[in-house]
Amino acid sequence: MTEVVFYIFAAAAVLSATLCILQRSPMVSALWLVSTMFSLAAIYVLLNAQFIAAIQVLVYAGAIMVLFLFVIMLLNLGHADSDLRGPSTVAASLVIVGLLAVELLALTRYTPRRLATELSQWPTFTDPATAFVAGQLTQQEGATRGVVGALAAPLFQTYLIPFEITSILLLAAIVGAVVLAKRDV
Amino acid sequence: MLLGPSLALSALLFSLGVAGVLLRRNAIVLFMCIELMLNAVNLTFVALAQLHGASGYVMVFFVMTVAAAEAAVGLAIIIGIFRHKQSVDLGNINLLRG
Numbered sequence: 452m453t454e455v456v457f458y459i460f461a462a463a464a465v466l467s468a469t470l471c472i473l474q475r476s477p478m479v480s481a482l483w484l485v486s487t488m489f490s491l492a493a494i495y496v497l498l499n500a501q502f503i504a505a506i507q508v509l510v511y512a513g514a515i516m517v518l519f520l521f522v523i524m525l526l527n528l529g530h531a532d533s534d535l536r537g538p539s540t541v542a543a544s545l546v547i548v549g550l551l552a553v554e555l556l557a558l559t560r561y562t563p564r565r566l567a568t569e570l571s572q573w574p575t576f577t578d579p580a581t582a583f584v585a586g587q588l589t590q591q592e593g594a595t596r597g598v599v600g601a602l603a604a605p606l607f608q609t610y611l612i613p614f615e616i617t618s619i620l621l622l623a624a625i626v627g628a629v630v631l632a633k634r635d636v
Numbered sequence: 637m638l639l640g641p642s643l644a645l646s647a648l649l650f651s652l653g654v655a656g657v658l659l660r661r662n663a664i665v666l667f668m669c670i671e672l673m674l675n676a677v678n679l680t681f682v683a684l685a686q687l688h689g690a691s692g693y694v695m696v697f698f699v700m701t702v703a704a705a706e707a708a709v710g711l712a713i714i715i716g717i718f719r720h721k722q723s724v725d726l727g728n729i730n731l732l733r734g
Binding site: 454469471481488495499502503506518519525535536541544545548555560562585613617623624629631 | 637638639640641642643644645646647648649650651652653654655656658659660661662664665667668669671672675678679682683685686687688689690691693694696697698700701702703704705706707708709711712713714715716718719724725
Protein backbone atom coordinates (compact mmCIF):
# COMPACT_ATOMS: atom_id res chain seq x y z
CA MET A 452 0.00 0.00 0.00
CA THR A 453 2.76 2.44 0.97
CA GLU A 454 4.63 1.61 -2.22
CA VAL A 455 1.59 2.25 -4.41
CA VAL A 456 1.05 5.66 -2.81
CA PHE A 457 4.76 6.41 -3.13
CA TYR A 458 4.77 5.67 -6.85
CA ILE A 459 1.64 7.75 -7.42
CA PHE A 460 3.21 10.79 -5.77
CA ALA A 461 6.58 10.12 -7.41
CA ALA A 462 4.92 10.12 -10.83
CA ALA A 463 3.07 13.33 -9.91
CA ALA A 464 6.34 14.96 -8.81
CA VAL A 465 8.24 14.02 -11.99
CA LEU A 466 5.32 15.01 -14.24
CA SER A 467 4.83 18.40 -12.63
CA ALA A 468 8.60 19.06 -12.57
CA THR A 469 8.75 18.30 -16.31
CA LEU A 470 5.82 20.62 -16.99
CA CYS A 471 7.48 23.24 -14.76
CA ILE A 472 10.60 23.42 -16.94
CA LEU A 473 8.67 23.24 -20.23
CA GLN A 474 5.95 25.84 -19.67
CA ARG A 475 6.46 29.16 -21.42
CA SER A 476 4.77 31.31 -18.83
CA PRO A 477 6.76 31.74 -15.57
CA MET A 478 3.47 31.92 -13.68
CA VAL A 479 2.35 28.47 -14.86
CA SER A 480 5.87 27.15 -14.19
CA ALA A 481 5.68 28.39 -10.61
CA LEU A 482 2.31 26.70 -10.07
CA TRP A 483 3.64 23.38 -11.38
CA LEU A 484 6.63 23.76 -9.05
CA VAL A 485 4.20 24.18 -6.14
CA SER A 486 2.59 20.90 -7.24
CA THR A 487 6.03 19.21 -7.23
CA MET A 488 6.68 20.45 -3.71
CA PHE A 489 3.33 19.18 -2.45
CA SER A 490 4.06 15.75 -3.95
CA LEU A 491 7.45 15.77 -2.24
CA ALA A 492 5.78 16.66 1.07
CA ALA A 493 3.53 13.61 0.69
CA ILE A 494 6.60 11.46 -0.01
CA TYR A 495 8.28 12.83 3.15
CA VAL A 496 5.28 11.61 5.14
CA LEU A 497 5.70 8.15 3.61
CA LEU A 498 9.39 8.24 4.61
CA ASN A 499 8.47 8.88 8.28
CA ALA A 500 9.50 12.55 8.20
CA GLN A 501 6.18 14.16 9.08
CA PHE A 502 7.65 17.35 10.53
CA ILE A 503 9.86 17.90 7.47
CA ALA A 504 6.72 17.44 5.34
CA ALA A 505 4.94 20.13 7.35
CA ILE A 506 7.73 22.68 6.99
CA GLN A 507 8.10 21.73 3.32
CA VAL A 508 4.51 22.88 2.78
CA LEU A 509 4.90 25.93 5.03
CA VAL A 510 8.31 27.20 3.94
CA TYR A 511 8.68 25.99 0.36
CA ALA A 512 5.19 25.78 -1.07
CA GLY A 513 4.06 28.64 1.16
CA ALA A 514 6.71 31.27 1.74
CA ILE A 515 9.27 30.80 -1.02
CA MET A 516 6.81 30.19 -3.85
CA VAL A 517 4.67 33.16 -2.77
CA LEU A 518 7.83 35.26 -3.05
CA PHE A 519 8.37 33.94 -6.59
CA LEU A 520 4.76 34.57 -7.63
CA PHE A 521 4.93 38.04 -6.09
CA VAL A 522 8.01 38.93 -8.17
CA ILE A 523 6.49 37.46 -11.35
CA MET A 524 3.37 39.58 -10.87
CA LEU A 525 5.39 42.64 -9.87
CA LEU A 526 7.45 42.46 -13.09
CA ASN A 527 4.34 41.55 -15.14
CA LEU A 528 5.94 38.46 -16.73
CA GLY A 529 2.74 36.41 -16.92
CA HIS A 530 2.73 36.03 -20.71
CA ALA A 531 6.29 35.75 -21.97
CA ASP A 532 7.51 34.53 -25.36
CA SER A 533 9.33 31.21 -25.65
CA ASP A 534 12.75 31.52 -24.06
CA LEU A 535 14.28 28.17 -24.97
CA ARG A 536 17.88 28.36 -26.07
CA GLY A 537 19.03 27.55 -29.62
CA PRO A 538 18.81 24.01 -31.08
CA SER A 539 22.53 23.20 -30.70
CA THR A 540 22.50 24.30 -27.05
CA VAL A 541 19.34 22.26 -26.43
CA ALA A 542 20.95 19.13 -27.94
CA ALA A 543 24.14 19.56 -25.90
CA SER A 544 22.13 20.19 -22.74
CA LEU A 545 20.05 17.07 -23.24
CA VAL A 546 23.20 14.96 -23.65
CA ILE A 547 24.66 16.42 -20.45
CA VAL A 548 21.42 15.90 -18.53
CA GLY A 549 21.08 12.33 -19.85
CA LEU A 550 24.59 11.47 -18.66
CA LEU A 551 23.91 13.05 -15.27
CA ALA A 552 20.64 11.15 -14.90
CA VAL A 553 22.32 7.81 -15.72
CA GLU A 554 25.09 8.50 -13.20
CA LEU A 555 22.65 9.48 -10.46
CA LEU A 556 20.32 6.57 -11.19
CA ALA A 557 23.27 4.19 -10.75
CA LEU A 558 23.15 5.18 -7.07
CA THR A 559 19.74 3.54 -6.69
CA ARG A 560 21.33 0.12 -6.90
CA TYR A 561 22.42 0.69 -3.29
CA THR A 562 20.11 -1.31 -1.07
CA PRO A 563 20.52 -0.81 2.70
CA ARG A 564 22.12 -4.23 2.99
CA ARG A 565 24.72 -3.52 0.31
CA LEU A 566 25.43 -0.11 1.82
CA ALA A 567 25.98 -1.73 5.22
CA THR A 568 28.32 -4.33 3.77
CA GLU A 569 30.41 -1.68 2.06
CA LEU A 570 30.43 0.54 5.13
CA SER A 571 31.62 -2.37 7.22
CA GLN A 572 34.82 -2.43 5.19
CA TRP A 573 35.72 1.00 6.54
CA PRO A 574 37.98 1.03 9.61
CA THR A 575 35.41 2.79 11.78
CA PHE A 576 32.63 0.27 11.22
CA THR A 577 32.86 -3.31 12.31
CA ASP A 578 29.55 -5.09 11.99
CA PRO A 579 27.07 -4.65 9.11
CA ALA A 580 24.24 -5.34 11.55
CA THR A 581 25.14 -2.27 13.63
CA ALA A 582 25.96 0.07 10.74
CA PHE A 583 22.56 1.77 10.84
CA VAL A 584 21.86 1.81 14.57
CA ALA A 585 21.54 5.60 14.45
CA GLY A 586 18.57 5.40 12.11
CA GLN A 587 16.82 2.79 14.23
CA LEU A 588 17.45 4.85 17.37
CA THR A 589 15.94 7.91 15.69
CA GLN A 590 12.85 5.94 14.71
CA GLN A 591 12.47 4.59 18.25
CA GLU A 592 12.92 8.09 19.64
CA GLY A 593 10.30 9.33 17.20
CA ALA A 594 7.92 6.69 18.51
CA THR A 595 8.47 7.58 22.18
CA ARG A 596 9.19 11.33 22.22
CA GLY A 597 7.38 12.33 19.03
CA VAL A 598 8.74 13.26 15.63
CA VAL A 599 9.53 16.86 16.59
CA GLY A 600 11.36 15.77 19.73
CA ALA A 601 13.56 13.37 17.78
CA LEU A 602 14.53 16.24 15.49
CA ALA A 603 14.85 18.97 18.12
CA ALA A 604 17.34 17.05 20.27
CA PRO A 605 20.19 16.98 17.70
CA LEU A 606 19.25 20.43 16.37
CA PHE A 607 19.69 22.14 19.75
CA GLN A 608 22.50 19.94 21.08
CA THR A 609 24.89 18.70 18.41
CA TYR A 610 24.09 21.37 15.83
CA LEU A 611 23.49 24.35 18.13
CA ILE A 612 26.34 26.51 16.73
CA PRO A 613 25.33 25.97 13.05
CA PHE A 614 21.74 26.74 14.07
CA GLU A 615 22.79 30.07 15.56
CA ILE A 616 24.92 30.84 12.52
CA THR A 617 21.88 30.43 10.25
CA SER A 618 20.28 33.34 12.11
CA ILE A 619 23.21 35.51 11.04
CA LEU A 620 22.75 34.21 7.47
CA LEU A 621 19.09 35.16 7.51
CA LEU A 622 19.88 38.61 8.91
CA ALA A 623 22.45 39.13 6.13
CA ALA A 624 19.88 37.99 3.56
CA ILE A 625 17.26 40.44 4.90
CA VAL A 626 19.69 43.35 4.85
CA GLY A 627 20.97 42.34 1.40
CA ALA A 628 17.48 42.05 -0.08
CA VAL A 629 16.44 45.44 1.30
CA VAL A 630 19.60 47.15 0.01
CA LEU A 631 19.39 45.49 -3.43
CA ALA A 632 15.71 46.27 -3.90
CA LYS A 633 16.13 49.95 -3.01
CA ARG A 634 15.43 52.13 -6.00
CA ASP A 635 18.62 54.20 -6.14
CA VAL A 636 21.39 51.59 -6.27
CA MET B 637 11.96 1.67 3.63
CA LEU B 638 11.77 2.75 -0.05
CA LEU B 639 15.43 3.81 -0.16
CA GLY B 640 16.12 2.89 -3.80
CA PRO B 641 12.94 4.42 -5.27
CA SER B 642 13.51 7.61 -3.24
CA LEU B 643 17.05 7.97 -4.53
CA ALA B 644 15.80 7.32 -8.09
CA LEU B 645 13.11 10.00 -7.75
CA SER B 646 15.68 12.38 -6.32
CA ALA B 647 18.02 11.68 -9.27
CA LEU B 648 15.24 12.34 -11.78
CA LEU B 649 14.17 15.59 -10.11
CA PHE B 650 17.77 16.83 -9.89
CA SER B 651 18.32 16.03 -13.58
CA LEU B 652 15.12 17.88 -14.49
CA GLY B 653 16.36 20.87 -12.50
CA VAL B 654 19.69 20.84 -14.34
CA ALA B 655 17.81 20.54 -17.65
CA GLY B 656 15.72 23.59 -16.74
CA VAL B 657 18.80 25.64 -15.85
CA LEU B 658 20.48 24.69 -19.13
CA LEU B 659 17.45 25.07 -21.40
CA ARG B 660 15.69 28.22 -20.18
CA ARG B 661 16.80 31.83 -20.43
CA ASN B 662 14.22 33.35 -18.11
CA ALA B 663 16.05 34.24 -14.88
CA ILE B 664 13.02 33.55 -12.66
CA VAL B 665 12.41 30.10 -14.17
CA LEU B 666 16.12 29.43 -13.68
CA PHE B 667 15.76 30.25 -10.01
CA MET B 668 12.79 27.92 -9.74
CA CYS B 669 14.87 25.13 -11.29
CA ILE B 670 17.54 25.74 -8.65
CA GLU B 671 14.84 25.34 -6.00
CA LEU B 672 13.85 22.08 -7.71
CA MET B 673 17.44 20.82 -7.40
CA LEU B 674 17.57 21.80 -3.71
CA ASN B 675 14.33 19.86 -3.19
CA ALA B 676 15.81 16.79 -4.86
CA VAL B 677 18.80 16.92 -2.52
CA ASN B 678 16.45 17.30 0.45
CA LEU B 679 14.70 14.11 -0.62
CA THR B 680 18.05 12.31 -0.59
CA PHE B 681 18.74 13.56 2.93
CA VAL B 682 15.33 12.45 4.18
CA ALA B 683 15.62 9.02 2.53
CA LEU B 684 19.07 8.37 4.01
CA ALA B 685 18.08 9.74 7.42
CA GLN B 686 16.08 6.54 7.86
CA LEU B 687 19.43 4.75 8.09
CA HIS B 688 21.78 7.36 9.48
CA GLY B 689 19.68 9.07 12.11
CA ALA B 690 18.22 12.52 12.69
CA SER B 691 21.28 14.43 11.38
CA GLY B 692 19.75 14.13 7.91
CA TYR B 693 16.61 15.95 9.05
CA VAL B 694 18.72 18.71 10.62
CA MET B 695 20.58 19.11 7.32
CA VAL B 696 17.24 19.50 5.51
CA PHE B 697 16.50 22.35 7.93
CA PHE B 698 19.72 24.11 6.98
CA VAL B 699 19.15 23.55 3.25
CA MET B 700 15.70 25.13 3.57
CA THR B 701 17.16 28.12 5.43
CA VAL B 702 19.81 28.66 2.76
CA ALA B 703 17.17 28.25 0.03
CA ALA B 704 14.99 30.92 1.64
CA ALA B 705 17.93 33.33 1.95
CA GLU B 706 19.00 32.59 -1.62
CA ALA B 707 15.49 33.17 -2.98
CA ALA B 708 15.17 36.51 -1.16
CA VAL B 709 18.52 37.88 -2.31
CA GLY B 710 18.27 36.38 -5.81
CA LEU B 711 14.84 37.81 -6.47
CA ALA B 712 16.03 41.21 -5.22
CA ILE B 713 18.89 41.00 -7.74
CA ILE B 714 16.41 40.05 -10.50
CA ILE B 715 14.27 43.08 -9.66
CA GLY B 716 17.39 45.26 -9.82
CA ILE B 717 18.32 43.82 -13.23
CA PHE B 718 14.77 44.32 -14.48
CA ARG B 719 14.95 48.01 -13.56
CA HIS B 720 18.08 48.44 -15.69
CA LYS B 721 17.19 46.23 -18.68
CA GLN B 722 13.35 46.01 -18.64
CA SER B 723 13.83 42.24 -19.13
CA VAL B 724 14.79 39.15 -17.19
CA ASP B 725 16.07 37.28 -20.25
CA LEU B 726 19.59 36.06 -19.52
CA GLY B 727 20.50 36.61 -23.20
CA ASN B 728 20.23 40.37 -22.61
CA ILE B 729 22.38 40.36 -19.47
CA ASN B 730 25.85 40.63 -20.97
CA LEU B 731 27.49 43.54 -19.16
CA LEU B 732 30.38 41.33 -18.07
CA ARG B 733 31.17 40.20 -21.61
CA GLY B 734 34.84 40.97 -22.32
